[in-house]
Amino acid sequence: MNPAVLHLPDLYRPIEADLARVVAIMDQELQSxxxxxxxxxxxxxxxxxxxxxxxxxxLSGQSVAGVQGAGGVTSExxxxxxxxxxxxxxxxxxxxxxxxAEERRxxxxxxxxxxxxxxxxxxxxxxxxxxxxxxxLDSQSASRLVGHTTNVVCEGELMQIxxxxxxxxxxxxxxxxxxxxxxxxxxxCCRLGATHAGADETLASxxxxxxxxAGIAFQIVDDILDVVGEQKKMCKTLGRDLELGKMTLPxxxxxxxxxxxxQDAMLKxxxxxxxxxxxxxxxxLTEFGSVAYATSVAEQHVSRAMNMLEGLPESxxxxxxxxxxxxxxxxxx
Amino acid sequence: MNPAVLHLPDLYRPIEADLARVVAIMDQELQSxxxxxxxxxxxxxxxxxxxxxxxxxxLSGQSVAGVQGAGGVTSExxxxxxxxxxxxxxxxxxxxxxxxAEERRxxxxxxxxxxxxxxxxxxxxxxxxxxxxxxxLDSQSASRLVGHTTNVVCEGELMQIxxxxxxxxxxxxxxxxxxxxxxxxxxxCCRLGATHAGADETLASxxxxxxxxAGIAFQIVDDILDVVGEQKKMCKTLGRDLELGKMTLPxxxxxxxxxxxxQDAMLKxxxxxxxxxxxxxxxxLTEFGSVAYATSVAEQHVSRAMNMLEGLPESxxxxxxxxxxxxxxxxxx
Numbered sequence: 001m002n003p004a005v006l007h008l009p010d011l012y013r014p015i016e017a018d019l020a021r022v023v024a025i026m027d028q029e030l031q032s033x034x035x036x037x038x039x040x041x042x043x044x045x046x047x048x049x050x051x052x053x054x055x056x057x058x059l060s061g062q063s064v065a066g067v068q069g070a071g072g073v074t075s076e077x078x079x080x081x082x083x084x085x086x087x088x089x090x091x092x093x094x095x096x097x098x099x100x101a102e103e104r105r106x107x108x109x110x111x112x113x114x115x116x117x118x119x120x121x122x123x124x125x126x127x128x129x130x131x132x133x134x135x136x137l138d139s140q141s142a143s144r145l146v147g148h149t150t151n152v153v154c155e156g157e158l159m160q161i162x163x164x165x166x167x168x169x170x171x172x173x174x175x176x177x178x179x180x181x182x183x184x185x186x187x188x189c190c191r192l193g194a195t196h197a198g199a200d201e202t203l204a205s206x207x208x209x210x211x212x213x214a215g216i217a218f219q220i221v222d223d224i225l226d227v228v229g230e231q232k233k234m235c236k237t238l239g240r241d242l243e244l245g246k247m248t249l250p251x252x253x254x255x256x257x258x259x260x261x262x263q264d265a266m267l268k269x270x271x272x273x274x275x276x277x278x279x280x281x282x283x284x285l286t287e288f289g290s291v292a293y294a295t296s297v298a299e300q301h302v303s304r305a306m307n308m309l310e311g312l313p314e315s316x317x318x319x320x321x322x323x324x325x326x327x328x329x330x331x332x333x
Numbered sequence: 334m335n336p337a338v339l340h341l342p343d344l345y346r347p348i349e350a351d352l353a354r355v356v357a358i359m360d361q362e363l364q365s366x367x368x369x370x371x372x373x374x375x376x377x378x379x380x381x382x383x384x385x386x387x388x389x390x391x392l393s394g395q396s397v398a399g400v401q402g403a404g405g406v407t408s409e410x411x412x413x414x415x416x417x418x419x420x421x422x423x424x425x426x427x428x429x430x431x432x433x434a435e436e437r438r439x440x441x442x443x444x445x446x447x448x449x450x451x452x453x454x455x456x457x458x459x460x461x462x463x464x465x466x467x468x469x470l471d472s473q474s475a476s477r478l479v480g481h482t483t484n485v486v487c488e489g490e491l492m493q494i495x496x497x498x499x500x501x502x503x504x505x506x507x508x509x510x511x512x513x514x515x516x517x518x519x520x521x522c523c524r525l526g527a528t529h530a531g532a533d534e535t536l537a538s539x540x541x542x543x544x545x546x547a548g549i550a551f552q553i554v555d556d557i558l559d560v561v562g563e564q565k566k567m568c569k570t571l572g573r574d575l576e577l578g579k580m581t582l583p584x585x586x587x588x589x590x591x592x593x594x595x596q597d598a599m600l601k602x603x604x605x606x607x608x609x610x611x612x613x614x615x616x617x618l619t620e621f622g623s624v625a626y627a628t629s630v631a632e633q634h635v636s637r638a639m640n641m642l643e644g645l646p647e648s649x650x651x652x653x654x655x656x657x658x659x660x661x662x663x664x665x666x
Contacts, residue, residue: 036495037488094457098450117431117494120453124427125487127457131464132480135473143476147465154458155370161450162369 006327008050014316015058018073018081022054025082029133030126040114040122044089046107053088053189054081055324056214060193060207062317063309070198080142080192083134084185087150090126091157091185093119098161099240142192149188156180165245167267171252175216178223183215206308210321213305217328220298223248228282228291229332239278242270249294250285258288295329302329339660341383347649348391351406351414355387358415362466363459373447373455377422379440386421386522387414388657389547393526393540395650396642403531413475413525416467417518420483423459424490424518426452431494432573475525482521489513498578500600504585508549511556516548539641543654546638550661553631556581561615561624562665572611575603582627583618591621628662635662 012019026048030041058073058081065072096109097119103109111119127150134143159177163169190211194204226241227250241248251270255263266284269277285291305325312318345352359381363374391406391414398405429442430452436442444452460483467476492510496502523544527537559574560583574581584603588596599617602610618624638658645651 032488034488034492037491040491090457094453097453115494116449118491120427120430120456121487121490121494123453124423124456124460125484125491127460128480128483128487131476132484135476135480137473140468140470140473140476143464143468143473147461147468150461151458151465154454154461155365155367157454158370158373158451158458159367161448161454 006323006330008055008324008327011320011323011327012051012055014062014320015055015073018058018078019051019054021078022051022058022081022085023048025078025133026085029082029086029129037125040110040118040125043107043110044093044122044126047089047092048085051085052218052324053084053185056186056211056321057081057084057189057193059317059321059324060190060211061197062193063312063315063321064194064197064199064203064207065315066313067203068200070194070200070203072197073193074196076137076142076196077193079133079137080196081189083130083142083146084189084192086126086130086133087146087153087185090123090130091153093123093126097123098157099244142196145188145192149184152180152184156182156184160246163247166247167251167255167270169247169252171249171256174247174249174252178219179212179216182219182222183212186215186218187212203311206311210305210308210325213301213308214325214328217298217301217305217325220249220294220301221328221331224250224291224294224298225332227251227278227285242278242281245270249297250290251281253290253293254285254288257290262288299329302326339656339663341388341657341660344653344656344660345384345388347395347653348388348406351391351411352384352387354411355384355391355414355418356381358411358466359418362415362419362462370458373443373451373458376440376443377426377455377459380422380425380437381418384418385551385657386417386519389519389544389654390414390417390522390526392650392654392657393523393544394530395526396645396648396654397527397530397532397536397540398648398650399646400536400644401533403527403533403536405530406526407529409470409475409529410526412466412470413529414522416463416475416479417522417525419459419463419466420479420486420518423456423463424486426456426459430456431490432577475529478521478525482517485513485517489515489517493579496580499580500578500584500588500603502580502585504582504589507580507582507585511549511552512545515552515555516545519548519551520545536644539644543638543641543658546634546641547658547661550631550634550638550658553582553627553634554661554664557583557624557627557631558665560584560611560618575611575614578603582630583623586623586626587618587621590623590626595621632662635659 032038032041058077061073061077064070093110097111097116102112110122131143134146156177160181163177187208191204191208194207223241226239227248254266258266269281302325306322309318309321365371365374391410394406394410397403425437426443429437430444430449435445443455464476467479489510493514496506496510520541524537524541527540556574559572560581587599591599602614635658639655642651642654
């Protein structure tokens with residue numbers, strides 16, 4: 001038992017009541033009188049996992065309270081937290097179509113049980129409800145940021161699709177892809193939380209960079225876990241990145257730093273994309289230090305994130321944000 | 334040569350300059366510095382066909398000018414017309430994934446050349462840009478209506494997916510599906526055009542019903558053409574509805590009205606879903622009068638649509654809207 005192990009429910013304590021409100025708003029938004037639609041939405045409830053994005057938004061809002069006259073979390077935050085989680089759920093549903101994944105959060109994916117058609121349309125339904133919910137706010141400013149963010153997320157996903165099987169993808173290009181597809185949304189969460197609590201532009205920008213850096217680190221760790229994680233703990237199909245020719249940081253490092261001979265052997269493995277090879281690829285990447293390298297890059301982004309919170313007054317929410325950044329590195333699923 | 338044949342460019346004459354502006358706004362919104370994304374967007378330009386939805390929005394705006402102090406078409410109309418066309422393009426791209434279609438507007442579909450993954454994400458990109466563009470307007474009212482509309486469209490698509498292969502689908506259920514998946518957007522176009530020109534609620538509602546009725550008629554005719562249309566004229570893969578077990582009005586009529594023996598024979602054909610049978614199915618549906626029945630239902634909706642415009646003053650735009658309703662029945666593609 002490691003006493004320093006972080007548990008999300010502990011980190012979420014300052015926003016417990018707020019998160020309950022967010023879940024209620026999501027449930028209300030996804031109500032449908034059509035039985036088949038209601039049934040699919042019920043399935044999507046099971047996709048709600050860590051609620052990281054709503055938590056980032058709410059904690060960011062709370063953490064700026066009192067700074068230069070900024071307020072705290074308002075009912076707008078609850079709506080916006082539901083919006084970002086709906087956007088995230090939509091990307092999960094469509095990602096499962098893209099990745100042909102069979103399992104997510106220990107349950108069969110919608111694409112695998114109801115077909116790609118239903119999954120494509122359910123993802124669209126979730127995106128649509130996200131924007132619909134966002135348009136219930138008084139001002140357009142959040143809709144503009146959310147719309148801009150989803151533009152960037154889609155670009156990141158398209159870049160990733162285009163880069164599949166490009167074994168010479170550079171590290172900067174990889175970082176740019178994950179900055180768009182993952183970190184753009186976490187950055188927007190922190191900015192929205194801050195601005196809607198009344199933070200000024202300087203403070204909002206710092207929180208945005210916190211969210212972006214944390215998001216980049218999160219995705220690097222996610223990619224590492226896809227290679228070396230334990231299937232049981234991850235609750236989703238692993239090894240898909242390798243199979244689909246999706247480049248991840250350990251592989252990029254290996255193909256850049258290993259001897260020509262080793263590179264050739266790795267390229268052959270990647271091109272064959274045999275699922276059985278996952279364990280061997282993991283071993284090679286670990287032994288050569290490529291996993292450690294990728295972890296160190298993630299750690300740098302976590303440090304950068306934590307630095308951004310230095311100017312904030314001590315508070316339970318600030319502590320939680322710092323712990324969430326640490327959690328990214330610690331997590332095993 | 335039939336002198337009464339309608340040509341869309343003639344009907345669009347009152348809004349020619351406006352449509353050029355709409356295209357420019359769309360092009361600007363879809364600009365991307367990422368080569369792969371820009372290349373896909375270039376492909377999407379080829380999907381722009383009849384521009385029916387922007388035309389409905391603009392003509393609706395023009396047609397109410399002068400009624401109880403309503404103005405005419407504004408720059409907001411141009412933006413909104415681009416928004417609804419982007420929404421429509423997104424549904425086309427995702428429909429091609431759903432229908433596994435290979436051809437649209439005489440060119441290969443994006444799903445067939447770039448894979449379903451790219452098509453799913455490109456559709457998301459288009460939806461995202463539609464909402465992003467909509468959020469550039471001063472007020473949230475359009476975002477709310479567009480968000481509500483896309484919710485309804487997705488529900489219609491999900492109902493349709495769920496009803497595939499349900500050969501006992503009733504006519505009211507079929508109409509409800511197409512009211513949602515197709516007519517909700519055309520209804521929203523006409524309402525948006527009217528309200529943003531300053532029309533009062535009564536007038537806006539009448540134009541909304543015009544758009545809804547026209548949309549229902551349009552989809553019925555689309556479904557008829559999928560069965561009896563000519564491949565060359567339609568510029569897209571035909572017979573998909575039959576193959577995919579999608580129920581259409583001629584088939585619903587046949588399975589309701591034909592003798593038990595004929596019904597059985599038809600059900601066997603539908604279950605086998607042989608592409609070669611399309612010609613024979615078309616013949617059966619035509620000879621039994623099911624195509625004529627479906628056409629008559631479409632005509633009723635067109636009449637209803639045209640009645641809605643009775644209170645409007647004579648104008649070129651009103652004439653165009655009436656002709657567009659007629660065009661729905663006449664069209665061969």
